[in-house]
Amino acid sequence: MDDNSINNLKEALKFSPDNIPLRQHLADVLLKANRLDEAEEEYLHLLKLTSDNKTKVGLAHVFYQKEAYSKCIVILEEVIEGGFEDFDALILYARALMREQSIASAIDIYQRALELNPAFRDEELDQELRQANVPAEEAPADSIESRFVQKPSVNFNDVGGMENVKKEIELKIIKPLAHPELYKAYGKKIGGGILLYGPPGCGKTFIAKATAGQVNARFISVGLNDILDMWIGNSEKNLHQIFEVARQNAPCVLFFDEIDALGASRSDMKQSSGRHLINQFLQELDGIDNSNDGVLVLGATNTPWHLDAAFRRPGRFDRIIFVPPPDATARESIFQLKLKGKPTEAVDYKSLAKKLESYSGADIEAVIDIAIEEKLESSFTDGIPKPIKTADLVNASKKHKASTQEWFATAKNFALFANDAGLYDDILSYLKIKK
Secondary structure, three states, X not given: OOHHHHHHHHHHHHHOOOOHHHHHHHHHHHHHOOXXXXXXXXXXXXXXXXXXXXXXXXXXXXXXXXOOHHHHHHHHHHHHHOOOOOHHHHHHHXXXXXXXXXXXXXXXXXXXXXXXXXXXXXXXXXXXHOOOOOOHHHOOHHHHHHHHEEOOOOOHHHOOOOHHHHHHHHXXXXXXXXXXXXXXXXXXXXXXXXXXXXXOOOOHHHHHHHHHHHOOOEEEEEOHHHHOOOOOOHHHHHHHHHHHHHHHOOOEEEEEOOHHHOOEOHHHOXXXXXXXXXXXXXXXXXXXXXXXXXXXXXXXXXXXXXXXHHHHOOOOEEXXXXXXXXXXXXXXXXXXXXXXXXXXXXXXXXXXXXXXXXOOXXXXXXXXXXXXXXXXXXXXXXXXXXXXXXXXXXXXXXXXXXXXXXXXXXXXXXXXXXXXXXXXXXXXXXXXXXX
C-alpha cells in the first residue's frame, strides 16, 4: 500500500478513532511497510481499546523487527502461555528466543510450532535449533570422532595468571595422570569432574583446552546444540554417544560449556524431557554401564546456582573452582596477545592492566576493537594506518565498562544468602567481603 492510501486510512480514523478493525488494518499495513514507529503507536493505541491476541502479536512483530527481542518475548510469553496456539506467533517466539540465546526454550517452542504444521521448514531455525533427524546410533562413530575430538596446541604456559585455578586443576587432573601407578595402588580411578564457574568472558573455555594440552590428552568440547535434538529420546542418545567417544579416546578432557543449560535444576523444569536428559547425564558421569577411567569431565557455567544439586555429589562435579576476572598480569598478557601484529606505538601494557581492574578477557577485546575503529576512521583521510597508543586504549575503556560487575551483583547475593555449604566463599573472598 502506498503513502497516499496510508494517509487516507489515517484521515478516516480521525472521524472514527475507536474503529478497532480500521485501526488494526492501519497498524498491520504500517508494519508491512516497515514504518515501525508508527505501527507501534497504532498497536499501543489498539491495546487501550481491546486485548485481542492478534493486536499483541502485531506489537511483538514490531519489537522483533526493531531488535527489541526481550520486549517481543515478554508479549509472546503472555499470549502463548494464555492458550493462544497460533503457528505464526510460535515461530516468531522461537526466533526471538534464539536471538536472546535462550536455545533450550527456543527448541521447545519450535517443536510446538511443528506439531501444528509438521511440513514447515525454516532454514535458519533448523540450522540453529534442530539436529538432523537421524537416530544417534546410526551415525558413523568415525564421523562423530572427527567432528569433536581435538588435540590442543595450548597448555598452561599460554594461560596468563589464574595461578589458583591452575593449581586446583593440577591437583585434581594432572597429578593423577602423571602418577597413574600410585592411584591404581590405592584402587582410585583416574578421572572425575571439575566445575568451573565465574563471570562470562573470563577464560573458562581456554583453561579447559589448556588443561588437555598440559596432559597431552585429547579434548572434546560440547555445546548445547551438540546435544539437544528436536525429537524425544535423541538428546539422551547424543549425550551417551559423546561420552562413548571420550571413553574410546582416553585420556580425554570432556568439556561442557554452559552446563547449566543441560543440567538445570529438575525442580524448575516443566517438561519431562529435560528431566530425562539430566538423569542420562548423571548416569554417564557415574559410569554405571561403562568405565570413565581416564575421562576428565570439565563443566563451565556462569550460573552455578541453577545447576541441579545432584551434579555436585562425589564422583561427579565434586570440585568447584571459581574462575575470576583476569588479574593484572593476565590482563597485561591479554593486551599483548590481542595487539600482536597490529600497528602500535609505545603501549604501556602494565599501566593499562592496572587501570582495567575487573575487566574480563572479552571486555579487553571489546576495548581494543573500539580503539581500532577510531584509528580506522582517522586513517581514511590519507590511507595510512595510524598506530594505537596507550591513550587510545584508555579512551576506549571509558566507552566500555567491565561487564563482570553485573554478574558480581547477582553472585554476591547467592554467596551471602544461599551459601550454607560454603560453595561460593571464593566470590566473597574476591570481593573482600566477610560473611
